[in-house]
Amino acid sequence: MIVTSTExxxxxxxxxxxxxxxxxxxRAKNIGRDILAGFKNMIGGEIKSYTDLLSQAREExxxxxxxxxxxxxxxxxxxxxxxxxAVAQGAAEMLAYGTAVKF
Numbered sequence: 001m002i003v004t005s006t007e008x009x010x011x012x013x014x015x016x017x018x019x020x021x022x023x024x025x026x027r028a029k030n031i032g033r034d035i036l037a038g039f040k041n042m043i044g045g046e047i048k049s050y051t052d053l054l055s056q057a058r059e060e061x062x063x064x065x066x067x068x069x070x071x072x073x074x075x076x077x078x079x080x081x082x083x084x085x086a087v088a089q090g091a092a093e094m095l096a097y098g099t100a101v102k103f
Contacts, residue, residue, distance in 0.1 A: 001066055002076035003098070009076055018072045020099040027057045028091040039072035058082060065096040072084025074100035 002009055016043035035084070069077050087093050 001045050001069065001074070002088055003062075003066065003080055004076070004078055005080050007079050009078065009103075012076070012103045014078070014101045014103065016102040016103065018069075018102060020059040021065050021068040021074070021077060021100045022095060023061045023066070023068060024093055024095040025057050025060045026066070026091055026093045027053055028088075054084075054094065057092075058096070059086075061094045061096040063090040065098065069098075071077060072100050073102075075103045076101050 002012075008014065065077065065080075076100040078102055080096065083095045083097070085093050085095075
């Protein structure tokens with residue numbers, strides 16, 4: 001499966017657009033992580049636990065998007081984007097989306 005953030009794939013002709021595919025996950029902070037993050041906010045620097053949390057969320061959303069495209073028997077997903085939004089205090093959704101296509 002080719003997955004790209006571009007609108008086309010060099011050397012390939014898109015024959016059919018299968019539609020938008022997406023994958024999402026909602027993740028919440030936890031109290032232990034918040035305490036450590038509070039200390040880090042006072043001294044500055046990367047909050048590694050949040051970086052890891054968001055990295056895992058992106059990976060899960062990406063995999064769900066690819067699985068949806070596989071179910072459509074797509075050859076590729078083009079114009080892939082990621083988006084995040086707060087859904088509740090302390091919880092955020094990570095969304096991956098793109099256009100499934102056949103060559």
